[in-house]
Amino acid sequence: MIAFVKGHGTENDFVLVADPDDALDLTPDLVRDLCDRRRGVGADGVIRLVASRHLPEGAAVLAEAPYAEWFMDYRNADGSVAEMCGNGVRVFGAFVEHLGLADLGQGGELAVGTRAGVKRITREPGGWYVVDMGEWRFPGGDDAVGRGYDAEVAVAGWTAPRPALSVDLGNPHTVVALADEAELDALDLTAAPAVRPEPAAGTNVELVVPLGEAVTEHGTVGRLRMRVHERGVGETRSCGTGTCAAALAVRAWAGSGAPDTWLVDVPGGTVRVRALRGGRVELAGPAELVFAGTFDPAGGVVGDARGVAAISPRAASAPAAP
Numbered sequence: 001m002i003a004f005v006k007g008h009g010t011e012n013d014f015v016l017v018a019d020p021d022d023a024l025d026l027t028p029d030l031v032r033d034l035c036d037r038r039r040g041v042g043a044d045g046v047i048r049l050v051a052s053r054h055l056p057e058g059a060a061v062l063a064e065a066p067y068a069e070w071f072m073d074y075r076n077a078d079g080s081v082a083e084m085c086g087n088g089v090r091v092f093g094a095f096v097e098h099l100g101l102a103d104l105g106q107g108g109e110l111a112v113g114t115r116a117g118v119k120r121i122t123r124e125p126g127g128w129y130v131v132d133m134g135e136w137r138f139p140g141g142d143d144a145v146g147r148g149y150d151a152e153v154a155v156a157g158w159t160a161p162r163p164a165l166s167v168d169l170g171n172p173h174t175v176v177a178l179a180d181e182a183e184l185d186a187l188d189l190t191a192a193p194a195v196r197p198e199p200a201a202g203t204n205v206e207l208v209v210p211l212g213e214a215v216t217e218h219g220t221v222g223r224l225r226m227r228v229h230e231r232g233v234g235e236t237r238s239c240g241t242g243t244c245a246a247a248l249a250v251r252a253w254a255g256s257g258a259p260d261t262w263l264v265d266v267p268g269g270t271v272r273v274r275a276l277r278g279g280r281v282e283l284a285g286p287a288e289l290v291f292a293g294t295f296d297p298a299g300g301v302v303g304d305a306r307g308v309a310a311i312s313p314r315a316a317s318a319p320a321a322p
């Protein structure tokens with residue numbers, strides 16, 4: 001039996017499994033079974049917590065940050081391995097706290113190993129998790145940024161492909177601007193958009209509508225709406241690395257003077273993206289743990305599901321409600 005916790009970040013949902021000693025054989029079949037929304041728990045992906053020292057990919061992580069003890073092993077719902085997940089890493093932070101392995105209160109920081117390097121997580125007073133996502137880049141270089149595109153995307157129902165910009169967040173993204181929100185709402189993303197040139201490793205595709213600027217507690221911020229078709233999943237309610245890619249592409253299209261901070265609306269909520277100095281980017285947003293249970297890989301049976309508060313070490317030590 002596999003003990004799991006179900007969580008989500010802006011409704012991008014995950015099955016989280018603690019496997020500190022690398023004892024679980026997380027096969028693609030098992031990932032597909034766990035993520036199946038009819039036969040399994042149901043999720044966009046599986047997140048396995050494992051000690052960095054047990055994985056070959058963990059060696060690079062520990063060389064960069066010897067204290068990055070825990071590794072986020074991320075799998076898409078189709079069983080494929082992904083380098084990184086921006087919503088997932090926030091939920092991973094909440095999971096690590098839930099397991100009692102770290103406390104991000106009082107200014108604490110958690111360094112997490114991923115296949116896209118070390119990510120550093122803190123928690124804001126309001127409860128949002130803030131992640132230094134590290135370095136990003138436009139794979140097409142200055143030429144692509146100058147032109148505004150280096151690829152083309154075609155979505156079902158469009159009469160012609162449209163220009164798009166590739167953005168590398170450790171995992172691949174392709175961002176397309178739409179004319180208005182009506183066009184965004186009308187999109188049919190049941191089939192994967194066709195991307196040319198076709199990226200060998202596939203890509204996540206973000207379809208965005210810039211919404212201008214607003215004055216907020218974070219100063220003048222850019223705003224945009226986005227839908228996403230994720231590699232290895234299909235359309236999801238949110239994609240954290242995708243929101244970073246979208247904000248960075250729209251900021252580049254806007255030219256000099258564009259805000260560094262962006263509020264990105266996705267079907268599952270809102271996140272905040274900030275371009276940092278040194279070619280780094282920060283992602284902030286909510287992370288929720290919803291319920292816990294056990295899964296039988298042989299029978300595909302989910303049982304013993306309980307609210308997370310019932311099994312949380314932190315909740316166990318908290319005083320009972322009056």
Ligand SMILES: N[C@@H](CCC[C@H](N)C(=O)O)C(=O)O
Binds near residue numbers: 231241
């Ligand atoms: N939803 C994630 C991204 C998950 C991986 C992606 N589907 C890929 O294959 O690159 C996010 O929040 O970033």
